[in-house]
Amino acid sequence: MREIQHYLGLRVKVLARQLAEMGWLRLLLLSPMLLAASGQGMRLIGQYPVGQWLLPVLGAGMCLSSHRQRRDLAFLQSVAPNYHRLLLAEYVVWQLPLWGVLLVYSAWLPLLLGLVLIPLIPYVAKLRAARGDRRHQSLLRSELFEWVSGYRRSGAWLVWAVGVGVALWQRHNTVAALVPVLWALLLTSFYSLPEDSVMLLQYPLRLNAFLRRKLGLALVGYWITSLPFVLLLGTGAVSWGGALAVLLWGAVILTMVVLAKYAFYPHAGPVQVGVVVLALLVVVNSVYVALLAAAFAGLVWKSRRHLLQYRWHD
Numbered sequence: 182m183r184e185i186q187h188y189l190g191l192r193v194k195v196l197a198r199q200l201a202e203m204g205w206l207r208l209l210l211l212s213p214m215l216l217a218a219s220g221q222g223m224r225l226i227g228q229y230p231v232g233q234w235l236l237p238v239l240g241a242g243m244c245l246s247s248h249r250q251r252r253d254l255a256f257l258q259s260v261a262p263n264y265h266r267l268l269l270a271e272y273v274v275w276q277l278p279l280w281g282v283l284l285v286y287s288a289w290l291p292l293l294l295g296l297v298l299i300p301l302i303p304y305v306a307k308l309r310a311a312r313g314d315r316r317h318q319s320l321l322r323s324e325l326f327e328w329v330s331g332y333r334r335s336g337a338w339l340v341w342a343v344g345v346g347v348a349l350w351q352r353h354n355t356v357a358a359l360v361p362v363l364w365a366l367l368l369t370s371f372y373s374l375p376e377d378s379v380m381l382l383q384y385p386l387r388l389n390a391f392l393r394r395k396l397g398l399a400l401v402g403y404w405i406t407s408l409p410f411v412l413l414l415g416t417g418a419v420s421w422g423g424a425l426a427v428l429l430w431g432a433v434i435l436t437m438v439v440l441a442k443y444a445f446y447p448h449a450g451p452v453q454v455g456v457v458v459l460a461l462l463v464v465v466n467s468v469y470v471a472l473l474a475a476a477f478a479g480l481v482w483k484s485r486r487h488l489l490q491y492r493w494h495d
Contacts, residue, residue: 188267189274196451222462223282231356233288237295240279244272244302246370247450249334268303328402331371340367345409352417358427361410362464365431368403369438369457375447378491388488392443399439400432407431433473434460437480444483446491456480 226232248268257264276299283292332338344360351357407428414424434457441452459476462469 184261184263185267185270188261189271192271219458219462220278222458222465223279225465227282227286227288233283233286233291234294236279236283237276237291237298240276240295241298241302243454244275244299246373248272248302250374250450265303269300272299272302325398326376327371327374328398330374331368335367335370337367340364341406345413348410348413352413355418357414357417358419358423361407361414361427361431364407364410365403365434366457368399368406368431368435369453372399372435372438372442373450373453375442375449378447388485392440392484392488395443396436396439399435403431403435404428430460430464433477437477440477440480440484443488444480446487 223236226236254264257267261267276295280292280295283289283295341364344364348357348360351360411424411428414427415421419427437456437460438453441456442449445452456476459469459473463473
């Protein structure tokens with residue numbers, strides 16, 4: 182138990198240092214708002230049976246995404262033979278708010294699903310250790326390494342095919358609108374892995390062209406893969422206006438996640454999660470549109486300013 186306490190304390194210190202990069206003033210202003218908004222969002226989602234099943238899946242997905250980009254797994258394996266227990270304790274702590282919402286609504290089966298999914302996540306470390314870093318070395322040489330590695334890590338082709346099938350099956354039901362939303366959220370996970378700083382230093386384009394290229398590739402890939410969803414939604418119950426609104430929402434959230442990646446490189450994970458939560462809250466309540474617009478403008482400014490440290494020749 183003491184070992185787990187020491188490990189959790191160390192993780193809290195690391196997270197505090199990452200959050201400190203945002204600036205303590207911004208953190209003090211935004212944290213209460215984001216915490217209240219997140220609580221309200223989970224409460225609203227938990228009111229519906231479908232949302233109750235969605236909460237443990239989203240929670241496990243966020244933990245799995247965070248687990249895949251960890252750089253300390255090899256270290257943990259060498260110093261802590263029971264490192265799976267340490268990882269499990271950390272991931273359980275992150276899931277407590279979601280499980281609390283499920284308890285409030287007496288959603289016992291979704292809660293059981295969450296209890297089953299979370300213990301499986303730490304064992305992904307064995308698969309990652311077996312693969313090694315050889316693949317990542319080749320991916321980092323590619324300009325599209327986010328998409329290549331993202332598709333390989335998440336099995337996105339299979340997810341995309343299943344999503345098209347579900348959208349076709351439910352095209353006359355508004356539930357089909359959830360498919361492109363979930364697809365956009367999956368694509369944001371592609372940009373959770375930071376590239377090596379050598380790439381930023383040696384990239385031939387200037388700073389503004391670099392950002393435009395990264396954003397352009399992200400949006401073009403998103404629009405191409407989302408085209409079947411938009412066509413199915415537009416010809417179904419959602420209508421063309423709703424389909425285009427969903428497409429625009431996905432483009433905005435993907436743009437902000439890419440900007441957040443470079444605004445707080447290389448530790449952008451907490452900020453990217455905050456961006457996703459804020460974008461989801463806009464769907465629930467339009468009062469958060471102003472906060473989203475302010476965050477968007479801040480990320481545009483911060484990303485360029487932060488990249489100047491690496492793009493010194495600009």
